[in-house]
Amino acid sequence: MKNFIKITFILTAVFMFSGCSFDLNKLKESSVGGFLVSDGNENKWVAKNYYDEKANISGVDILTMAVDPINPDVVYLGSKDNGIFVSDDGGNDWDKIMEFLPTKTYGIAINPFESQTIYATGVLGKRGKIFRTDDGGKSWLEIYSEPADGTIVISLAINKTNPQVVFAGTSGGMIIKTSDGGSTWENSYTGKSPITKIVFDEINENVIYFLAFKEGVLTTKNEGNDFEFIKIDDNNKEERKKRENFSPSTIQSIVADPGNEGVAYFGTEKGMFRFSNFGNNIEEVEIIGSSKEFPIYAIAVNPKNSSEIVYAAAQAIYKTTDGGKQWSVFQLDTKKNVSILKYNGGQPSKIYAGLREY
Incomplete structure (x- = not known):
């Protein structure tokens, strides 16, 4: 029975990370979707989905987003069915990177010192792969592939101080690492749950958080040499009271505090x-x-102010500037959910959001 449950769980998780393709030219801007921008101190959002005179990206399901650390008006979107889109003007206009062949893109990571070097996960056929471009997307090199169909690479993160180091997580529960920009890879961890998120601590790059789907958060404090699940001391009554509504298996998202180590x-x-x-x-x-x-x-x-936090639940986006004492609310006219939020690092008053169906 245990083996049956484990196999069913993995197959269900892989199914959740799959999708069917559709024709971009058939998309209609019938509701809010795709990409949103909030520009200013108020919590107001505007859709930015222009592709060309005949099409837009409002119907595209956004799985991941990466903001160029050197020019934060350059934004990359990884989609469920249409590969990678890029905008060089903060979302006003979008182009599809035709040279990137996979349709499903779950992770994108940009070299912070040389932003023409980009890593992206992709699915070709039914097999998970990782690609790298060194010319801003004009050409792509396959640098990793799963050995057989079925397992896909669903998370990706780059070390901001040593960008030769990249971590990736698979739907099969593996964490892999390269220390040379993708020329070689090593297995860092093997678990039973899909690794859906990878987040580096913003202050200490040796500390990394890995979200194991429906299981909890793995952490390493030595860049992948040792791993352990985050656990709370149940014998501490004060800590137990603070977390009475918390369950590790219900975690959906992680973000590191840019101003505080270990937070x-x-x-x-x-x-x-x-x-x-x-x-x-x-x-x-x-x-x-x-x-x-x-x-x-x-x-x-906010990368410049840890008291400013935004989050999304259902069809609403919430924002606080005082660490959570008061929140402003913006209601979205859509049936989709916000899948990712990112600040423009050079202009923190500007925030980006990507939407998708769950």
Whole structure:
């Protein structure tokens, strides 16, 4: 019975990360979707989906987003069915990177010192692969492939101080690492749950968080030499009270606090939680109560002000500038959910959002 449950779980997870293709030219801008921008101090959002005179990207399901660290007006979107889109003007106009052949793109990572070097995961046929471009997307080199169909690469992250180091996670529960830009790879961890998110600590690059689907958060403090699941001391009554609504299996999103070492925010199916001291302490963030009824798939923290946080639940985006005491709310006219939120690093008053169906 245990083996049957394990196999069923993996197959279900892989199915969730798959999708069917469709013709971009048939897309109609009938509702809010695709890509949104908030530009200014107020929590107001505008759709930015222009592709050409006949088509737009409002119907594209966005799985991942990467913002160029050198020119943050350059934004890359990885989609469920249409590969990678790029905008060089903060989302006003979009182009599809035709040279990138895979249709499904779950992870994109950009070299912070040389932003023409980009890593992206992709699915060709039914096999997961990783690609690298050194010319901004004009040509792509396959640098990793799964040995057989079925397993796909669903998460990707780059070390910001040593961009030769890249971590990737698979739907089969493996974490792999390259230390030479993809020329060679090594197995860092093998588990039983898909690795859906990888997040580096913003201050200490040796600390990395890995979200294991429906299991919890793995962390390493030595860049992948050792791993352990974040656990809370149940014998501490004060800590137990702070986390009474917290369950590791319900975590949906992770973001590291850019201003504080060892601090991260986790979005769950029942609220948001702030982990500090590298996961040894936890407290629930006071968010709008009704939003706790929906999974929090996306969180972002202002890179210049850790008291400013945005998160999304269902069809609403929430923003605080005082660490969570008060929140502004923006309602979206859509049936989709916000899958990812990113700040423009050079202009933090500008925030990007990608939407998808779950």
